[in-house]
Amino acid sequence: MTPGSSTPPSYAPLHNKEDGDSIDGLDMLPLHRSRNPRRENALRAAKVISALVLVAFIVLTFALSFHAVDLLGKIGHLINEPKPASHQRSYKYPCGQTATEAKEKGCIFDIMSMAWQSPECFDEDLHEEFMDLGPWKFYSDETATHELTYEQVSQRGQISWAERRYFVVHCVYGWKAMHRAWQRAWRMDSNLASMAHTELCSRVLKNTSVPLDAMTTRIHVDFPSCN
CATH class of the missing domain: 1.20.5 (Single alpha-helices involved in coiled-coils or other helix-helix interfaces)
Structure with missing residues (x-):
């Protein structure tokens, strides 16, 4: 304002809080930062x-x-x-040497392995599976005139005859029994597990010139160890 002037002085208006983004001259920090997706x-x-x-x-x-x-x-x-008594833990010829002795020792006649087996070496499920592939018939000689019962076939010293088909299926049975025993850590019929039996079955299976219904299989019952 100058002396002698009638013009009123002008003043710069004060900023209200609502008119700006600063207080006391300082910029306010934003309430929400910009997002980074x-x-x-x-x-x-x-x-x-x-x-x-x-x-x-x-x-x-x-x-x-x-x-x-x-x-x-x-x-x-x-x-x-509890472990079984020592006389029960002998697996060398556990069924004795005769059918009568085998029965007394609680052994089972396995028609598919043609042997008396101790319970530890008898695969009941597998036996039933292969018995269903029968009927399996046995005869006193190769002429097949006199059929034998399983009881007669199971006797020591009895010579029986069967079709070649029985021998072929017997071999398959032995190999499957051996594999199942190995998988389950079971004991195994010493005859079926032997290399000699495997070699014999290999020769039989490779010989395809003999008909399956030919009466060529000569059999006798066995009393193997249970290894």
Whole structure:
């Protein structure tokens, strides 16, 4: 304002808080930072992965715990299971040398292996499977005039005759029995498990010139070890 002037002085208006973005001359920080989509996606993915890893770890821990408990229980059962008497643990010719002796010792006549088997060497499920492929007939000589019962065939010293088909299926039975015994850590008929039996069956199967219904199989019952 100058002396002698009638014009009123002019003043710059003061800024109200609502008129600007600053207080006391300082810029206010924004209430919300600008978002970074990539960073947010990365954080979200990291959280999901962490959650999955945690769940997998918990499930694996429980599974291993249950498995360990089950394994310890089985080991304890084996340790505490009473062993059979020493005379029952002899597997060298466990069925004796005659049908009568084999029955007294609790052995089973296996028509497919043509042998008396101790219970540890008798695969009941496999035996039933191959018996269903029959009927298996046996005769006193190659003329097939007199059929023998299984009881007669099971006697020591009895010579029986059967079709070649029986021998072929007998070989398959022996190989399957050997494989099942190996898988399950079972004992095995010493005859069926021998290389000599495998060689014999190999020769029979390779010879395709003999008809399956030919009466060529000469049989006698055996009393093998149970190895």
